[in-house]
Amino acid sequence: MPTDHKTTHDALEDPRNADIQIYVNGTLYHRDEAKVSVYDSGFMLGDGMWEGMRLYDGVWAFFDEHMDRFFDSCKAVSLDIGMDRAGVAEALEMTRQANGMVTDVHCRLMLTRGVKVRPFQHPALSRSGPTLVIIMEHSKPVDRLQSAGIRLATVPQVRGLPMSQDAKYNSHSKLNCVIACLQAEQAGADEGLMLDPHGFVNTTNACNFFVVRKGAVWTSTGDYCMNGVTRQKVIDLCRADGIPIFEKNYSLYEAYSADEAFLTGTFGAQTPVAQIDGKPIGTGDRPVTARIRELYKNMIRDHVADRG
Numbered sequence: 001m002p003t004d005h006k007t008t009h010d011a012l013e014d015p016r017n018a019d020i021q022i023y024v025n026g027t028l029y030h031r032d033e034a035k036v037s038v039y040d041s042g043f044m045l046g047d048g049m050w051e052g053m054r055l056y057d058g059v060w061a062f063f064d065e066h067m068d069r070f071f072d073s074c075k076a077v078s079l080d081i082g083m084d085r086a087g088v089a090e091a092l093e094m095t096r097q098a099n100g101m102v103t104d105v106h107c108r109l110m111l112t113r114g115v116k117v118r119p120f121q122h123p124a125l126s127r128s129g130p131t132l133v134i135i136m137e138h139s140k141p142v143d144r145l146q147s148a149g150i151r152l153a154t155v156p157q158v159r160g161l162p163m164s165q166d167a168k169y170n171s172h173s174k175l176n177c178v179i180a181c182l183q184a185e186q187a188g189a190d191e192g193l194m195l196d197p198h199g200f201v202n203t204t205n206a207c208n209f210f211v212v213r214k215g216a217v218w219t220s221t222g223d224y225c226m227n228g229v230t231r232q233k234v235i236d237l238c239r240a241d242g243i244p245i246f247e248k249n250y251s252l253y254e255a256y257s258a259d260e261a262f263l264t265g266t267f268g269a270q271t272p273v274a275q276i277d278g279k280p281i282g283t284g285d286r287p288v289t290a291r292i293r294e295l296y297k298n299m300i301r302d303h304v305a306d307r308g
Contacts, residue, residue, distance in 0.1 A: 012140045012141075014138040017031075024132075026091070028098050040112055041126045042113070048131075049171055049172070051070045052107065055101060055103060055107065056303075059307045062303070067088065069229070073169050082130050088109070092107065095136055105136055106137055106139035106267055110172070111133075113130060139267070141268050149274030149281075150190050150274060151188075151275050152193040152276045153191075153193065153276075154252060156183065157205075158176075159194045160197075167224055167226055168226060193209065200249040200251060207263035208228045209261070210234065212261065212262075215243075218254070219231065222247055233299065237299060256279050260272070261281045270289060270293050
């Protein structure tokens with residue numbers, strides 16, 4: 001494992017996080033007291049869904065898009081949220097106010113099927129209603145990743161056949177991604193580059209993946225990966241700005257010889273990739289990535305101004 005290991009979720013240390021209040025089923029607890037039952041279906045089976053969101057100047061960026069995915073995912077697995085979108089927004093605001101948070105905040109909204117009456121798999125054993133947890137932290141990405149970039153290693157762990165576990169679910173069951181992350185670390189990289197079931201470049205264990213070739217931006221078809229909110233925003237921005245963008249099958253051959261590569265995610269927005277399997281990506285100049293980052297910052301600014 002590299003001693004200078006980096007991740008796309010590296011954040012600046014913030015002492016305020018030692019005293020945050022965490023929402024658990026309508027009640028706020030100090031982080032040291034926030035707990036769920038060992039009988040909870042999320043703990044036992046990873047039976048639940050979650051969303052990661054960022055707060056910019058009092059506005060949850062792209063809240064509607066995140067709620068679309070959250071509600072669709074819960075419906076698909078017959079998971080009763082127990083509240084509507086307004087209820088989720090109210091719970092977020094309750095937690096935000098309790099922590100006095102305004103900006104540079106990351107939220108993890110987690111819902112499980114709830115506490116089981118016996119420690120077995122069947123969903124009907126969860127009878128007392130869902131468990132909803134909201135963790136908000138003061139969280140600002142470290143700047144060094146924008147210059148140094150992330151090191152990826154192609155891993156044997158594949159993601160993901162829709163008839164086994166559809167990768168579009170943002171589920172608590174992330175073992176395949178954890179295995180991919182471990183495989184990347186053991187290969188001396190920071191994150192794992194995962195292929196799809198046909199051997200085409202897909203996603204990393206934590207983020208969506210893009211390459212830039214001859215001024216055009218490529219990403220996977222989206223059939224076998226989490227369809228990230230930031231991923232879609234980057235696709236939309238490229239189309240609006242006239243940057244050629246393709247959702248397509250492509251192999252490691254095209255990834256290795258790309259001029260630029262970057263990852264997208266709610267936390268880090270766009271993070272450059274320095275190398276894949278020890279091969280440097282491009283010359284280190286990243287004009288298209290820089291352009292997309294600027295477009296994304298402007299989009300966030302306009303979105304916050306409109307919603308604020």
